[in-house]
Amino acid sequence: MAQFQDLWQKLHIEYDRFARTTSPQHRAIVTEFYQRVWEQGDIYLERQQGWYCVACEEFKDEKELLGDRKCPIHVTMPCEWRDEPNYFFRLSKYQARLEALYQERPEFIQPLSRRNEVLGFVSQGLRDFSISRVNLSWGIPVPTDPSHTLYVWFDALLGYLSALLEPGDAPTLANALAKWFPFRLHLIGKDILRFHAIYWPAMLMSAELPLPERVFGHGFLTKDGLKMGKSLGNTLDPFALVEAYGADAVRYFFLREIAFGKDGDFSEKRFVETVNADLANSLGNLLNRSLNMTHKYCGGRVPTPQTETIQTLTAPVVALARTLGDRLAPGYESLDFAGVCEGILALVTACNKLIDEVAPWKRFKEGDAAAIAELLYTVLEAARLSTYGLSPITPTLSREAYRQLGLVFPDVNSWEHTRWGILPTDTALPQPSPLFQRLPVPA
Ligand SMILES: [Zn+2]
Incomplete structure (x- = not known):
């Protein structure tokens, strides 16, 4: 984490909050939000058996899996066999409302190519998603059943709300939502678009809260035309880049x-x-x-x-x-x-x-x-x-x-x-020097 903050500083990227989901304030917000969704009847316990993609956070039909039981979206990650009781969020209940949202507000998901991806995914029918695990030693206990721990997205997305608390605020949902909510823009990587464009609005609908204005999924970088990866040894070190070129x-x-x-x-x-x-x-x-x-x-x-x-x-x-x-x-x-x-x-x-x-x-x-x-x-x-x-x-x-x-x-x-004409006439000018030093062309 310190590495990210260090890089933002070197890149002159400023921010108001650097939030993590490990704070006691976050736990309080998650508990209150969970309670709202629970009261809507949108959380239920079910014993699930099947092949589960950890990245998609959902069970997969055997027939949709690739060889070695790999998820077609996450081909490097074999699915796990799951046979355990999980709490589920009733995402399927929000199918029609989500589809209406995407129709009524075409700008909700950007850019257009990502919007089409999401529409295609939703049109296949939404499945409820697991929000808890048993036997986890870390994380926030499920408020209605502490033998379970809230797991990943339900908890992680609520980090956006707990991050809105002003320092010193009592950690209540009302305080978190008072000033900056609803969000104008979620700017995220394209790999987590589905969670922000489908799960998140459905969770907010369930809690009867306003939705963000838009979710923008940015792209990924390749280097010299190749996908970057540790195995290819062609990763781009942003620290070295800033060091070399400013x-x-x-x-x-x-x-x-x-x-x-x-x-x-x-x-x-x-x-x-x-x-x-x-x-x-x-x-x-x-x-x-x-x-x-x-x-x-x-x-x-x-x-x-x-x-x-x-x-x-x-x-x-x-x-x-x-x-x-x-x-x-x-x-x-x-x-x-x-x-x-x-x-x-x-x-x-x-x-x-x-x-x-x-x-x-x-x-x-x-x-x-x-x-x-x-x-x-x-x-x-x-x-x-x-x-x-x-x-x-x-x-x-x-x-x-x-x-x-x-x-x-x-x-x-x-x-x-x-506005034109702001530069005052007769201003004394210092001696000029090159505004940007030309970079040496690499061999
Ligand atoms: Zn997957």
């Missing part, structure tokens, strides 16, 4: 390169090419050349655009920049991070092209100071907007860009900062 480059690559929700591939060559092209060459170069020219032609102060001499040239870029925030907001909302990056790069590319078209080095010789002032204000402000828009993905780089623009990065994020 957090911003790592964050940027994965969010830019992989359509969020799909599986994606990592190759070091592709990684270096992408971050060099986008962060060093496009964005870094835009800021660096704009600042250098401001030092050279405008005395190192943000110029004041005074005339409309080259407005036919700058106007399209300004229009693009003015609407950037409006285009990024839905991208971030829908977790389309690749689209967000593309939107920003389009503005950056337009700015670099604009500089070449206006050619301030020629205008300087011609003594056209007004055109230079207008151009440089346009590209400096567009660079500010671009780095602000990218700041959820590249926080360190964005703060450095603000510093080089003579600004302090705002403490509180707001779409207000994507």
Whole structure:
């Protein structure tokens, strides 16, 4: 666990709570929730015999199993023979209500491919799932029968509720639900989608609680086109990656390169090419050349655009920049991070092209100071907007860009900062330095 927290810190990932399901508060929440579901008549004891997939948490018909009694979904794990009394949650009772949920709220499960997987699974008919084991030395005792222990998903999913308790709150369901519930988004790996998209809403329905807005199952990574695994010896060490390239480059690559929700591939060559092209060459170069020219032609102060001499040239870029925030907001909302990056790069590319078209080095010789002032204000402000828009993905780089623009990065994020014209004119600019150091191309 400490390793995860250490990695989040190195990747500059912040969180409000790091919750585990071993706390006494969690036990109290589980007990209260269980009681609600019990009173609905949704929990019953039954002796079950059969082949059981631990990962699916369900009994399998012999005929659906592969050779060596392996689960078709979990082919590396042979099913276990079970012959014991278990408490079951009456998932089958919620079949129709779940199907109605998926129909009425198509956005509930995302992305679409995962939604289709879940619909396909549910349409085959839901089975009740086991929520207890006997003879376990750890875990939370079943409140109505302490000879049983609650087992895995019923307990684990309730970790989302106990994590909502404020420090010092009495551990009651009412306190847990008071402030942050219901959830807007569960962001999870695709392998645990079924538990979040089927079991969890059914449990909440049984407890008569509101459902989350959406469940998003993200994809998995391959490396150089191959599935990663210890046996192949090709696992990707995130610590080594951050150590070698810095957090911003790592964050940027994965969010830019992989359509969020799909599986994606990592190759070091592709990684270096992408971050060099986008962060060093496009964005870094835009800021660096704009600042250098401001030092050279405008005395190192943000110029004041005074005339409309080259407005036919700058106007399209300004229009693009003015609407950037409006285009990024839905991208971030829908977790389309690749689209967000593309939107920003389009503005950056337009700015670099604009500089070449206006050619301030020629205008300087011609003594056209007004055109230079207008151009440089346009590209400096567009660079500010671009780095602000990218700041959820590249926080360190964005703060450095603000510093080089003579600004302090705002403490509180707001779409207000994507308004055009925030960069104050006549701001004294520090000496520019490369925003993003180009990475050496691997051999
Ligand atoms: Zn399975």
